[in-house]
Amino acid sequence: MKKITFSYFAQYGLLPLLAFGHDVFAACLAWYLSFWLRFNLNLPMPFSQAVWYSMALAVSLYTIFFWKFGLYRGIWRYASLPDLKNIVAAVSVGTMATFLLIYMLQISHIPRSVAILNPLLLICIMGGSRALYRSWKDRIEYVADREPILVIGAGAAASKLLWDLSRHPKWRVVGLLDDNPAKHKREIHGVKVLGATQELSTWSRRMGVTTCVIAAPSAEPAERERMVRACEAASVKVLTVPSLDDLLSGNVSISAVKEVEIDELLGRSPVNLDIAGLKHLITDQVVLVSGAGGSIGSELARQILRFKPRRLVLFEQSEFALYTIEQEFEQKHPEQLIDYLVGDVRDKARLDDVMLRFSPALVFHAAAYKHVPLMESCNAWEAVRNNVFGTYCLAMASLEYEVKKFVLISTDKAVNPTNVMGATKRMAEMICQSLQGHHDTEFVIVRFGNVLGSNGSVVPKFREQIEHGGPITVTHPDITRYFMSIPEAARLVLQAGLMGKQGQIFVLDMGKPIKIVDLAREMIRLSGFNESQISIEFTGLRPGEKLYEELLADDEHTLPTHHPKLRIAKARPAEQTWLKLAxxxxxxxxxxxxxxxxxxxxxxxxxxxxxxxxxxxxxFEQKRVASEG
Structure with missing residues (x-):
């Protein structure tokens, strides 16, 4: 004989029948309990008989309205407020019909209080059963199918995160860690604060946790770095909530957790901007950004929009890159007047059309070919045409159409260049210097190193290699680079654009140089792996690469400015005849x-x-021989 279980009803589509049987039983139970409670748990003889024959009448009427109100079209697993409303409506109409019929048939020994007690009991039993079933199913899925995680932080951000993650399909928070002893052993939304951050290793092993979320968006860089180090020491994957700026802007929610970005470990203090000065420079002005679909160009556009320009003109050669930034801004800044223009900075006719139509007051020139190895071989002349001639065309258009300020985005590779890309960027700098003074347009040059996470940089490449199980490829064990985050670079470009004049070259404070191999190791640890799982291989310097970058040429010196992260380079000026030759x-x-x-x-x-x-x-030959041996 086949065993009849809950799954049997589900298999043959009989769950509505099972729910109907439950409600019939609930109607019988509620009817009897209403009599029993009315007489203080002791039914006298006339009423003990009346309860049974009146029950048959009442339950029959109730079941009719249960079907009429569609109580069996819903699924108990997803029972919610609309289901409760249907139950209340069905029970209310059923109660009125029952007692109307009892009055018409003049059935005796039915207390009037039953008309109040019975529907209340019936609603509680039917609604409560559905709620308990859903809670039970949620609990089973919550425990069985969700990965346990720990949260570092027990403040407002953690409270909001716990609330948002209560219905998360992947994670369940099993504990909180906070360095404030007053919060230990207390609870937030039913989750206990287990101890301090330094106890992460102990609690992660005890609770089988492999992922930890840092819920401290307002923490100082050094404090966040300490939390990340604790996660690395515990060999758990570390995630973090969005930054405080993103949360305040309303662009993301607290539950939009993400991987810790490597730039968060640089320990760099936030950039202080001259807000009043930038408002005067940008607000109600027409601003043009070339290369607007690239990493720096797009971030510049985001930062510029904070200051409410009258119009933002985004000029980009790549259709897909322009489409991507358009989709972002259409959603986040629908109120802003933004133009998305496809074009090449080498096309003078296109530039004339754009300048004549929009008359920008400010131009930020970020369009360039920047990938050193690609530009070194078969693309050398393309680098010259784009980086040098493109800059010249846009600069001349800016002069002709009376742009107030032209800001060139340069690079540290323009200092004592050893590659074609760096040499072309140095030529672009010299062109801007040569053109200064011919008209009222002020040229400003901003020179900085690598930005973490930019298109073509090592961070996206390393992340992809880690996702594929390694190995991570590094050109040389001693190669170093200066790094800063994309938002920090964009903010300093704006600040330099505000301060700069008369062909000045600004050098950004890039901090200390970082070994690329150390960066690779850091990313491996942040991903929850070690070097035995994700190996590092050295491939040799690529064409045009050097072991270290310089921010100032040998014959240059710098002057301080009132901004601690900006200095002015006194570069060798170009001779008057140089521009024509170039x-x-x-x-x-x-x-x-x-x-x-x-x-x-x-x-x-x-x-x-x-x-x-x-x-x-x-x-590398030694490494090869060793590996073959």
């Missing part, structure tokens, strides 16, 4: 080969010394 070369109809490009760049940029193609690979 422009004649980049506008020639003939296409020179790579060697000719390098030779001419050496003539035009005296600091440029091409890296030898015969690089010293002694270290």
């Amino acid at each position: 422009i004649d070369w980049v506008t020639q109809s003939r296409r020179p080969n790579e060697n000719e490009v390098r030779q001419t760049l050496q003539t035009l940029v005296s600091e440029y010394q091409p890296a030898s193609n015969l690089m010293d690979n002694h270290f």
Whole structure:
């Protein structure tokens, strides 16, 4: 004989029948209890008989209205307020019909108080059963199917996070950690504060936790770094809630947890902006950003929108990059007047059309080819055309159409360049310096190092390699770079744009150089792995690369400014005849080969010394021999 279980009813679609049987029983129970409670748990003889024959009449009427009000179309697993409303309506109408019929049939020994007690009891039993069933199913899924996690922090952000994660399909919070002893052993939304952050290793092992969320958006960089180190020491994957700026802007919710970004561990203090000055510079002005779909260009646009320009013109060669930023801004800034223009900075006719139509007062020129190895070989002339001639075209259009200020985004690779990309960016700097003073347009140059997470940088590459199980590839064990976050770089560009004038070159405070191999190790630990799981391989320096970057050339010196993160470089100025030679070369109809490009760049940029193609690979040869041995 087949065993009849709950799954049997589910298999054959008989769950509505099972729910109907439950409600019939509930109607019988509620009817009897209403009599029993009316007489203080002791039914006298006439009423003990009346309860049974009146029960048959009442339950029959109730069941009719249960079906009429669709109580069996819903699923108990997802019972909610609409289901309760249907129960209340069905019971109310059923009660009125029952006692109307009892009055018409003149059935005796039915206390009037039953008309009040019975519907209340019936609603509680039917609604309570559904609520208990849903709670039971939720509890089973919550425990069985969700990964246990710990949360560092027991403040307002943690409270909001716990509330948001209570229905999360993947995680369940099993404990909180906070360094405030007064919060230990107390609870937030039923979750206990287990102890201090330094106890993370103990609690993660005890509770089988492999993921930890840092819920401290307002913590200082050093404090956040300490929390991350605790997670690394416990060998758990570390996530974090969005930053306080993002939360206050309303762009994201507290539950939008994300992986800890490597820039959060740089320990850099926030950039202080001259808000009043930037409002005067940007508010109610037309601002144009070239290369607006790139990492720096798009972040510049985001920062500019904070100051409410009259119009923001986004100029970008890549259709997809422009579409991506359009989708973001249409959602987040629907009230702003923003134009999305596809175009090439080398196209003078297109630039004339844009300048004539929109008349920008400010231009931020971020469009450039920046990938060193790609520009070093078969794309050298393209780097010259885009980085040098493109800058010249946009700068001349700015002069012609009386742009007030032109800000060029440069790079530390323009200092004593060893590659084509760096040499072309140095030429772009020199073009802006040469054009200064011809008209009222002020040219400002901002030079900085690598930004973490930008397109083509090592961070996205390392993250992808980790996702694929490794190995992480690093060119050289001693290679170092300066790094800052994309938002920090964009804010300092705006600040430099405000302060700069007369062809000045601003150098950003990039902090201390970071070894790329240390960056790789940090990302491995942040992902919850170690180097035995994700290995690091050294591949050799690529064409045009050098072991370290410089922010100032040898014949330069810097002057301090009133901003602690900005200094002014006193760079070698370009000679008056230099500009004509440079422009004649980049506008020639003939296409020179790579060697000719390098030779001419050496003539035009005296600091440029091409890296030898015969690089010293002694270290890597040793590694190869060791691995083969």
